[in-house]
């Protein structure tokens with residue numbers, strides 16, 4: 227495996243610095259405002275994926291990887307028995323804690339690429355994370371998901387389709403080498419992060435080949451989501 231540790235550290239640093247402005251992307255504010263029609267389509271698809279998560283019914287003990295500012299933790303907390311929200315950044319977890327404030331949520335700072343799971347769970351959830359896993363760590367990441375699950379445990383994930391209007395108006399969706407890409411903060415600081423867009427049918431095939439019963443679908447223009455079990 228190529229040494230990608232510097233890139234991954236930069237990725238953690240980017241999300242630490244971006245923490246206070248992260249939600250602008252999700253709520254289509256500032257540099258992410260793509261106009262009324264595109265924003266409305268985005269928010270409609272967000273609602274559709276949130277409904278898919280509710281239908282998936284993560285009712286048990288859930289672990290959420292790369293939990294971020296709590297945009298999905300809040301739904302998991304309301305649906306599930308308990309949630310362990312894992313993220314590498316304390317600054318991000320503080321925002322998550324403030325948003326979710328659930329008695330059934332535990333917040334845990336850990337680096338997903340260097341973490342031994344403490345126990346097993348009924349469901350593993352991750353949103354907008356798989357695209358930040360370098361191709362050389364794809365296998366290890368799915369082994370981690372397996373190690374986190376009870377034998378009949380299930381996963382659910384959400385991700386981005388390769389749609390130009392997903393990102394800010396002042397940055398390119400993809401990098402030159404299609405793995406590392408430049409991302410900018412509102413104040414202009416620039417970071418290199420990992421960005422790998424997964425094509426839904428190919429990703430489903432990759433998971434089936436690795437022994438997962440998996441379904442990967444799209445919400446239309448902006449998102450993919452998938453669920454499955456061993």
Ligand SMILES: C[S@@+](CC[C@H](N)C(=O)[O-])C[C@H]1O[C@@H](n2cnc3c(N)ncnc32)[C@H](O)[C@@H]1O
Pocket residue numbers: 234237238241242291292293294295296297298312313314315318336337338339352353354355
């Ligand atoms: C694109 S955000 C997704 C956040 C959240 N899942 C959401 O959908 O709103 C990626 C998150 O991964 C976290 N992160 C980055 N590298 C990480 C690592 N190595 N281990 C754990 N978390 C990491 C960042 O702090 C950030 O909160």
